[in-house]
Structures are given as structure tokens and as C-alpha cells.
Amino acid sequence: MFNERGYDGTSMEDLARALGVTKSAIYHHVSGKTELLRQSLDLALDALFAVTREEGATSGPAADRLDHVLRGSVRVLVEELPHVTLLLRVRGNSEVEKHALERRREFDHHIAGLVREGIVDGDIRSDIDPAVASRLLFGMVNSIVEWYKPDRGLTAEEVADALSTITFRGMHS
Amino acid sequence: MFNERGYDGTSMEDLARALGVTKSAIYHHVSGKTELLRQSLDLALDALFAVTREEGATSGPAADRLDHVLRGSVRVLVEELPHVTLLLRVRGNSEVEKHALERRREFDHHIAGLVREGIVDGDIRSDIDPAVASRLLFGMVNSIVEWYKPDRGLTAEEVADALSTITFRGMHS
DNA sequence: GTCTATACATGGATAGAC
DNA sequence: GTCTATCCATGTATAGAC
Numbered sequence: 001m002f003n004e005r006g007y008d009g010t011s012m013e014d015l016a017r018a019l020g021v022t023k024s025a026i027y028h029h030v031s032g033k034t035e036l037l038r039q040s041l042d043l044a045l046d047a048l049f050a051v052t053r054e055e056g057a058t059s060g061p062a063a064d065r066l067d068h069v070l071r072g073s074v075r076v077l078v079e080e081l082p083h084v085t086l087l088l089r090v091r092g093n094s095e096v097e098k099h100a101l102e103r104r105r106e107f108d109h110h111i112a113g114l115v116r117e118g119i120v121d122g123d124i125r126s127d128i129d130p131a132v133a134s135r136l137l138f139g140m141v142n143s144i145v146e147w148y149k150p151d152r153g154l155t156a157e158e159v160a161d162a163l164s165t166i167t168f169r170g171m172h173s
Numbered sequence: 174m175f176n177e178r179g180y181d182g183t184s185m186e187d188l189a190r191a192l193g194v195t196k197s198a199i200y201h202h203v204s205g206k207t208e209l210l211r212q213s214l215d216l217a218l219d220a221l222f223a224v225t226r227e228e229g230a231t232s233g234p235a236a237d238r239l240d241h242v243l244r245g246s247v248r249v250l251v252e253e254l255p256h257v258t259l260l261l262r263v264r265g266n267s268e269v270e271k272h273a274l275e276r277r278r279e280f281d282h283h284i285a286g287l288v289r290e291g292i293v294d295g296d297i298r299s300d301i302d303p304a305v306a307s308r309l310l311f312g313m314v315n316s317i318v319e320w321y322k323p324d325r326g327l328t329a330e331e332v333a334d335a336l337s338t339i340t341f342r343g344m345h346s
Numbered sequence: 347g348t349c350t351a352t353a354c355a356t357g358g359a360t361a362g363a364c
Numbered sequence: 365g366t367c368t369a370t371c372c373a374t375g376t377a378t379a380g381a382c
Contacts, residue, residue: 184356184357185357185358186356186357196359197360200358200359200360205358205359206358206359
């Protein structure tokens, strides 16, 4: 519901109605609306950071590690779609949101480092700015939450393949 | 302010305070909060559609027209940053938002057509789904609103060049 | 663990004076 | 064109019964 109507646009009353209980019942389980947000954001961030600790993301050439993290991010995005979607819409308007943005920046920094290493290795073209490239790359990855529907027969791997092909080899035939 | 704190997260009181007037003063000029939203969204959409009617977008090979629309979109995005940012955050939770989403879909459809034509022409690789490719492409373009700051010396053209290089020629050196 | 009832603040919006 | 004052709905959250 936070994703459909926005966090601010969703009231505890809306949530209660959807659950078939009253607002008070929800407050028995969580301290407030912000705790619901925190739990969701933490789940998404934990899953994304787990990718950066996987085998394929810690050994081998930087370009291959970058490809692994890109593909892994697409996988996590699809597996935890609602939580990652919520994470990507956070703007830092509360302490919980600021903390989530801080962790996201850490993730982005990791990616930019891989692009830079790939250029030094000679595997990635040197005529693009690593900072701009990594932002564009993850902009493309993250945009998937805007249109991906699990029930349309398109798998996470197919999307990851398309993305990897376009960004590493280019659309030109 | 709608972009900083979200449309729902911004009250007429917030706007009035920022303007140094009272809420009533604003209501003298506009019919309500939704009209402020509509005016901003219309400005962004009009600017984007104008790109698709430019010379470079209406004649020549489809791949070149696609490149023109991609670059033009980056230009519009930077020129009308607040309005396009707002447009890209709309989720369809009111009639005004639904109307804006409808026009965006029309734009996306236009892009997917160009990718499809480019494949037929043999200029764009045929091993990627045109629908997926066009979504990823514009996901990358649109993601620029998340980080672009006009005052950092990075021009719209430099960003457009980086984007065009990555998506058409690929990152691999 | 869920309910009813309610507190208290803030939301969008309007009336009418100046 | 802006103000003060106000309406009424809805927001988050709590108290206390069951």
C-alpha cells in the first residue's frame, strides 16, 4: 500500500481496513507507522548488501564483479520487489529515511569503485566518467521496479541478460 | 517542495510559509492543490512531446531518431528538472495523475516503436526484446533526475553523450 | 490481541473584512 | 490581493474494556 498510494498517502486507517482490523490492533504490534517503514527498508537493504558479499562479487576481474552485482541486484529487486520499490522511493524526510539513504549511498560507492577498477584493468572504456556511468547503470537497474510484474512470464534472469547485453555490449548490431 | 517532501507530504500551509503568505492568498490564484500539480505535470509533458516533433525525431533512420529523442529527453529533463521530476514520481492516485500517466504511456509507446524499427533496419541488435529495451533505456534516462544537480559543471550534453555511448556502443572497451 | 471511544494536531478549503 | 478566523474531515496515537 505504501508503494501504491505513497507512504504519506497511506493512513493507518487504510492499512487497518485492508487487514480487516482496527488501527488499535496494528498499534499493538508495532510502535507506529515509521516502524513499518523501517522494517521494510531494512529488509531491502540487507538483501542488496548480501549480493556484494557473494563469491562472484568478491573475486575475479572488476568488470566481472560489476556484472555479478548488476545481475544480483536485478534478482534481489525481483525477489523483494515491494521492499526494494519502497526503498527506491525514499527521499530522506525522516530519520528512518535518512538512515536508509545513507546505506544506499554506501552501496552506490561500491559500484562506482568497480567501474573505476574496470577502467584501470582496460576492460571498461575510458571515455566515460565512472561516477556518471555507475549512476546511469544503477538508474537502469532501479527503473525495473517501475514496470516489472512477476506474473508476466518474464524472469529476473531474462531482464538481467537484456540489461547486461545493452550496457556491456551496446544496442548497436 | 512537492519533489523534496512529496506531494502528499507538502501541505498548503508549507507552501504558504515558504512563499511568505497565508494559505488564503494561494487560493486566490489557484483552485486548489491539485491545480498546482496539473500545471507542473502539463509543462513537463508538453516539453517531452515537443522533442518527438523535432526535425531529428521525424526523419532519418530509426536508430538515429531514437538517439535524437534520447538526447532530447535528457535535455528537457535538465531544463525542466523540477517539473519532469514531479512527473516521474506520479503514481496515478488521482484523476490528474491518471491523465499524466496516460500521456507518459503514449510517449513510451513511441520509443518502443523506434527500437522495433531500428531492429528491422538492422541497426539495432535483434537479440533483445524491444519492449524491455525501451523500458530499460528510458529507465536510465529518467533516473537522471535522482542525482543531477545543475550547479556541478556537468552539462546536459555530457550526460547525454555518456548515456548514448553506453547504450549504443556498450561499456566494454 | 482486538475492540470502542476519544484526544489532539493538521489537513484542504472558504467567508468576509480590509 | 492578502489577511484573520473558522469549518469540517482526517491524521497519528492512546486509554481502557473485553
